[in-house]
Structure formats: C-alpha cells, structure tokens
Amino acid sequence: MxxxxxxxxxxxxxxxxxxxxxxxxxxxxxxxxxxxxxxxxxxxxxxxxxxxxxxxxxxxxxAPQGNRVGGRLRNARDLSRQFRTMMAAQASAERDDMLAKRSLRQDRSKAQQAAAKKAAHTRALRQGTGRRTLLKAEYKGDTYSATLLADGQVRVGGKTYASLTAAAKAATGRTSINGRHFWKARHKGEWCRLSQLN
Known part of the structure; x- marks a missing residue:
C-alpha cells in the first residue's frame, strides 16, 4: 500500500x-x-x-482528492435507512418524554391553583362574615352546628379540627365526605353550602 x-x-x-x-x-x-x-x-x-x-x-x-472511486467493503450494506428510522424513533421518544414532563408540570400547576382558590374562598368567607362564622349541616335527619374560627380551624362540640372535612367526618362518622359541600353558612339571609360561596 x-x-x-x-x-x-x-x-x-x-x-x-x-x-x-x-x-x-x-x-x-x-x-x-x-x-x-x-x-x-x-x-x-x-x-x-x-x-x-x-x-x-x-x-x-x-476521501483523498486524487481517488475517483470510493472504498468498497465486502458484504457491506447501506444502513442509512435503518439509521434514519432509529434516529426518528429516538427523537419521537425524547419528544414524548418532554411533553409528558410538561403535562405533569401543568397538572401540578392546576392542583396548586385549585388549592389556592379553595384557601381564598375560606379566607373570603371568614372576612365577609366576621372573625368567627357559624356553620350548620343536616345529615340523616340530624342537624349539626360548628364554628369556623378565624385561623381556619373548625370547632364542633368542644373539639377543634384542622379542616372543614375533618370536622364533617368527626360529626357524621363517615370516612369519605367533602367538608365544603357538607357545611353551610348564612349568606344574604339564606343558608348556603360553602362550596357555593365564592
């Protein structure tokens, strides 16, 4: 050579x-x-x-300038099509991964916005009716009374609970209940569910 x-x-x-x-x-x-x-x-x-x-x-x-013919390898095959297919599949997988992460961030953002809205509703309720708000609920023919305290805790029968849902569970004995839907507060002369008050 x-x-x-x-x-x-x-x-x-x-x-x-x-x-x-x-x-x-x-x-x-x-x-x-x-x-x-x-x-x-x-x-x-x-x-x-x-x-x-x-x-x-x-x-x-x-690829020297003086050689007119390129090298020929025995049993060589053109793998460019397989290579392009492999690269396209990899790019698609990376794109799907990026979109999945973006969707997860959006879901987290929506959950945070919902939590912030719920907290804002509770603050608006307390600020609109005074430092303490009288609550009531009806369940299976019984009427329950509670007090929403200024710090967001709920007092029922001498005991204080950290949330509306915890207070509703304690009052009814149910393990699955929505406290904002269960409790009502007086609004413009009528008793309205807290979930209806914005």
Missing part, C-alpha cells in the same frame, strides 16, 4: 505489487505534478483480503 501527498496533505491512496513501476506511472498519468512525496507500507503478502479492506476504509474515511 502507498500514499501520495501534496503540501503535507494526503492526495491519493493505492495498492501496488510493483511500487517503483506504479510511482513511475503516477509521474506521467493524471496525477503528474499533483504530488510531491509518498509513503510506502510493505506487507509480506499483497493478496490478502485484509489489505483491500484497509484501503477501502482509508478511502471512505479520508
């Missing part, structure tokens, strides 16, 4: 069994005057398939 150079740049790569004859030929053919030095790489056997494979790899990687 040999290589021709011009101004320290690789110009041509080739194979030859008669190195002197091939270099003499290149001094008269289309490469004449296009190279100014060469390198030779000698092997004990020149008919081995690995030599042509090596030449093909060099031609594909370096």
């Amino acid at each position: 040999y290589a021709l150079y011009r101004d320290e740049r690789l110009y041509y790569v080739g194979l030859a069994s008669n190195m002197l004859g091939r270099l003499t030929q290149h001094m008269r053919d289309r490469h004449q005057g296009r190279w100014d030095r060469f390198s030779a790489y000698l092997t004990t056997r020149s008919d081995g398939p690995h030599i042509r494979e090596l030449e093909a790899l060099l031609l594909r990687i370096v």
Whole structure:
C-alpha cells in the first residue's frame, strides 16, 4: 500500500505489487505534478483480503482528492435507512418524554391553583362574615352546628379540627365526605353550602 501527498496533505491512496513501476506511472498519468512525496507500507503478502479492506476504509474515511472511486467493503450494506428510522424513533421518544414532563408540570400547576382558590374562598368567607362564622349541616335527619374560627380551624362540640372535612367526618362518622359541600353558612339571609360561596 502507498500514499501520495501534496503540501503535507494526503492526495491519493493505492495498492501496488510493483511500487517503483506504479510511482513511475503516477509521474506521467493524471496525477503528474499533483504530488510531491509518498509513503510506502510493505506487507509480506499483497493478496490478502485484509489489505483491500484497509484501503477501502482509508478511502471512505479520508476521501483523498486524487481517488475517483470510493472504498468498497465486502458484504457491506447501506444502513442509512435503518439509521434514519432509529434516529426518528429516538427523537419521537425524547419528544414524548418532554411533553409528558410538561403535562405533569401543568397538572401540578392546576392542583396548586385549585388549592389556592379553595384557601381564598375560606379566607373570603371568614372576612365577609366576621372573625368567627357559624356553620350548620343536616345529615340523616340530624342537624349539626360548628364554628369556623378565624385561623381556619373548625370547632364542633368542644373539639377543634384542622379542616372543614375533618370536622364533617368527626360529626357524621363517615370516612369519605367533602367538608365544603357538607357545611353551610348564612349568606344574604339564606343558608348556603360553602362550596357555593365564592
């Protein structure tokens, strides 16, 4: 194997069994005057398939200006279509992952907004009716009374609970109940569910 150079740049790569004859030929053919030095790489056997494979790899990687034909590898296949399919699948997976994270952030934002709205409703109720608000509820023919304190806690029968729902559960004994729907407060002369007061 040999290589021709011009101004320290690789110009041509080739194979030859008669190195002197091939270099003499290149001094008269289309490469004449296009190279100014060469390198030779000698092997004990020149008919081995690995030599042509090596030449093909060099031609594909370096693509010297003087070589008209690209390297041909034995049993080589064009994998560009499979590569494009793989890249498209990877890009799609990354896009789906990004959208899923964005959706999760939006869901969290909506939950935070709902919690803030609920807290604002409770504050508005307390501020609109005074420091303490009398509450009442009816359940299975019984009437329950409670007091919504200024700090948001609820007092029922001498006990204080951290939320409207906790107070409703304690009063009814139910494990699943919505305190804002259960309790009512007086608004414009009528008893209205807290969930209806904005």
